[in-house]
Amino acid sequence: MAFDAQTATAWITAAEAAVKADEARLTSLDAAIGDGDHGANMARGLAAALTNIAERAPSTPGDVLVAAGRGIVAKTGGASGPLYGSAFRRAGKALGDTASASAEEVGAALEAALTAIKELGGANEGDKTMVDALTPAVAAFQAVAADGGPLAAAAAAAADGAEQGLAATVPMQARKGRASYLGPRSVGHEDPGAASTALILRALAEVVQ
Amino acid sequence: MAFDAQTATAWITAAEAAVKADEARLTSLDAAIGDGDHGANMARGLAAALTNIAERAPSTPGDVLVAAGRGIVAKTGGASGPLYGSAFRRAGKALGDTASASAEEVGAALEAALTAIKELGGANEGDKTMVDALTPAVAAFQAVAADGGPLAAAAAAAADGAEQGLAATVPMQARKGRASYLGPRSVGHEDPGAASTALILRALAEVVQ
Amino acid sequence: MKKLINSPDSVIADALRGMAAAHPSLAVDLENRVISRAGGATQGRVGLVSGGGSGHEPLHGGYVGYGMLSAAAPGEVYTSPVPDQILAATKAADGGAGVLHIVKNYTGDVLNFRMAAELADDEDVRVVSVVTNDDAAVEDSTYTAGRRGVGGTVFVEKIAGAAAEEGADLDTVAGIASHVNEVTRSFAIALHAGTVPAAGKPGFDLADDEVELGVGIHGEPGRERGKMAPIHDLVGYSLDVIHADRPVSGDVLVMVNGQGGSPLIELYGAFAEAVAWIEGHGGRVARSLVGNYITSLDQQGFSISVMSLDDDLLRLWDAPVETPALRWGR
Amino acid sequence: MKKLINSPDSVIADALRGMAAAHPSLAVDLENRVISRAGGATQGRVGLVSGGGSGHEPLHGGYVGYGMLSAAAPGEVYTSPVPDQILAATKAADGGAGVLHIVKNYTGDVLNFRMAAELADDEDVRVVSVVTNDDAAVEDSTYTAGRRGVGGTVFVEKIAGAAAEEGADLDTVAGIASHVNEVTRSFAIALHAGTVPAAGKPGFDLADDEVELGVGIHGEPGRERGKMAPIHDLVGYSLDVIHADRPVSGDVLVMVNGQGGSPLIELYGAFAEAVAWIEGHGGRVARSLVGNYITSLDQQGFSISVMSLDDDLLRLWDAPVETPALRWGR
């Protein structure tokens, strides 16, 4: 399966649905170590992404992701708005104007997303953020793609990687975002941003399956 | 037993102890149909009565009750402060400067107290106030005293009368005081002021027993 | 019960110490429990005294200052002050032109203020009393102690205070105070009762889907229990009661008041509904207050007070006021 | 959850309608969610913009007006505003002398304000940002996102606003804002968490004898849980933390702030304890605020902010201010 504008749109649509379905869980993760708005933020942000895509009707997968990112930045607020917004925008830009991206190109786009988040937020692996889900996801995706594996297999590996990364955030002490204010009390909980990253990558895997 | 300054002082002392012991009950009666302060008010007021008696060291029972009344007015606040304060003051004045009052004289003093409360507060029997406890108490006291009964018997009858009067307030709808704001919702509860009146008269019965 | 207090017994004394330290414009007599203006009574001006149980802050102490009260007598929590205390406030307020007592209609307040007025008379201070009773939730009949004085008291204190500051004589100031009370109606709904420190638990219990309709300011139950509803409906219910009692029309002053435990963001939302309701009924909200002005400890809920405005009342409302809780024009 | 709202989705929109109706001195752009001065930006003066999640009322919209903010951008509840919105506020604040962004130190606020500043730069509006981070509860290290901006933000807005009104240029105003932030420390304790409307339940649960020590302003848990204690001890604990971080001495400005659900009578009691503590440590409370100035919805608890005063800061603090929530001198 190719990653074209339609697939990219289907991805954002599926991600929005997944986040909406799990909004309460994301919120309660955030209530435990943050301020309890991550579910609402992501639901609002991805809905805005869809609206923006619908309004612009982009014809390339890159433009779909740029439109999604702009929608997210414009409506989400909070830490996740700029971070996810920039991530999608940079991923879209990385795809250039190709009408249909290969697995390797999608892998490069995901890597660009990760770089955007790290640059903007200054977080590294181990800081208990979305970076901890996205880093292993990107690595797993690229490993499959580098071996010539198909998009579906790469995306499935990425989703698994993100979920493992999410699980790995539980014992971490947060060093970025609101959870860092809790110091040692942040230990023992999943990071909400890592949880939404896992949902978004699982949505990709399901869409390209 | 005669009603002299020492007995009068013992009465106020016993009343204070009784109210203090039952402060929480008076408060919760008041919370149900009023504002939840009657226990604290009565405890503060009777403590002030005792202080005032101790300071003035009155030598007649009349002066003891006047001192109690002044102490109550000066420190209680709320509806019960002026009402009980005037009641004790008028009862004391009614005793004149006798050193030792007879049962009939004490009965007249209690009637003066009732009159003071009715004049000041404008309540009648059936309005669900302390008047509903004091009215049958005074009647019972005077009936025994008129028959030449001793102070102890009269006071015991008064205490019984007050307790019956208290019980009779349960089905009443309040027409005076805060409880009247509740309209029909005031039905089904004892009136807190009637409850404190019953305590005070029971204290008298025990002291002169 | 968790409260920011040392002990239930020390609440008033501690709060008065705090008020004294926070507001150099106030003189706080900790022994007599009287809050008055630091500069003393204004000679030749009518003095205004109010008071009542504590727990309604900023009422009344927070309204002592230029253009409003001369002195306040705070009682125990939800308990009217005592006569000697009110007398001391009256003397602190006396500038030789007599003193107005602004008394909320509760048996305890009325009786204690009446006793204080008699004591003042003994000391040759002329006192006139105005009893506020603006609560539309209570039937004003021989079957009740009459209507309660609630939010309208804030309007009475502000407007009568402005008249006194202008130099009106005692009877005139009292007349204006009565008039304000007459053209004001209030209604309140609670979501969760406040807790009297000495009692240690809320005045009443409500289920998650219940509200208490027509409550007063003392954590007492209301006339009936209702179902929780959107603020649009709760405000509509309140204004329907007010309107049925005294039609809301023309230019009005509206206060949407918090009971102490409801956040400002909710009060603004309630005010938006009130404005929509009033405009929908042909009235106009010419002036307003939104915030915690007459509270019931930490009770959650709101009250609405509506006063009909005329040119005189508007001028007196707009006149400068400088108190801890209400301040404009200087 | 019971709240005076129509629905969790409409809270901000409803509150903004209410603010617009309540305060003729404000211009409220309901679509862009920008609160600015009705008279527009003052030409030739530096504009001040702040913003952040809603739920902290009166912060920030209640501080828009003469001598304080030029415009505010309220986000969703506890969620920073978005770049376009901040840009709109920035344009509303621009009087040609540049705009100061006052940003509380949270990742979301910092990132969204940064993006807005870039957008403003594209439109040739000069923006300088000051990030407030006065919360002594949080370690300022590479192991955290840094300290949170809390109560000190109110001081920054007031004092920088006075400097701007005096005609100071953008760098000077920014310098003063940074200085205020540097000489201010805050600490907060909660008794009961507030409830985010969309979440429907309190941010954390506490037993009847527990308090949350070192909380922020978003219903987030604090650094540790402690035992409930008299207010004397809770205030002492708070001031010990502040003092250990930055010694409390000389003349200070003190704010005892309520978190939204604690009544004023308790805040005055807390303030009395703060004054006693500070005087016992040789300091002097020269100026103060006691009340709900930066809240966390209906959360119960308090915060204390202490700022070192010098002559300049005192003059700027005393300068006239005319906003819905802070007003004196005019």
Ligand SMILES: Nc1ncnc2c1ncn2[C@@H]1O[C@H](COP(=O)(O)OP(=O)(O)O)[C@@H](O)[C@H]1O
């Ligand atoms: N500096 C950062 N870098 C990367 N991710 C971050 C950073 N700060 C926060 N996050 C992520 O954002 C998530 C919280 O997002 P959200 O709750 O929507 O915003 P906010 O913290 O402003 O309320 C965290 O769980 C974390 O994964």
Ligand SMILES: Nc1ncnc2c1ncn2[C@@H]1O[C@H](COP(=O)(O)OP(=O)(O)O)[C@@H](O)[C@H]1O
């Ligand atoms: N007008 C009245 N006449 C007689 N008794 C009254 C009157 N009003 C109130 N009371 C009595 O006072 C009691 C309440 O006293 P208390 O709670 O101390 O004062 P408050 O009502 O001011 O809080 C009532 O239970 C009732 O018995």
Ligand SMILES: [Mg+2]
């Ligand atoms: Mg969050």
Ligand SMILES: [Mg+2]
């Ligand atoms: Mg009572």
Ligand SMILES: [Mg+2]
């Ligand atoms: Mg009372």
Ligand SMILES: [Mg+2]
């Ligand atoms: Mg947030």
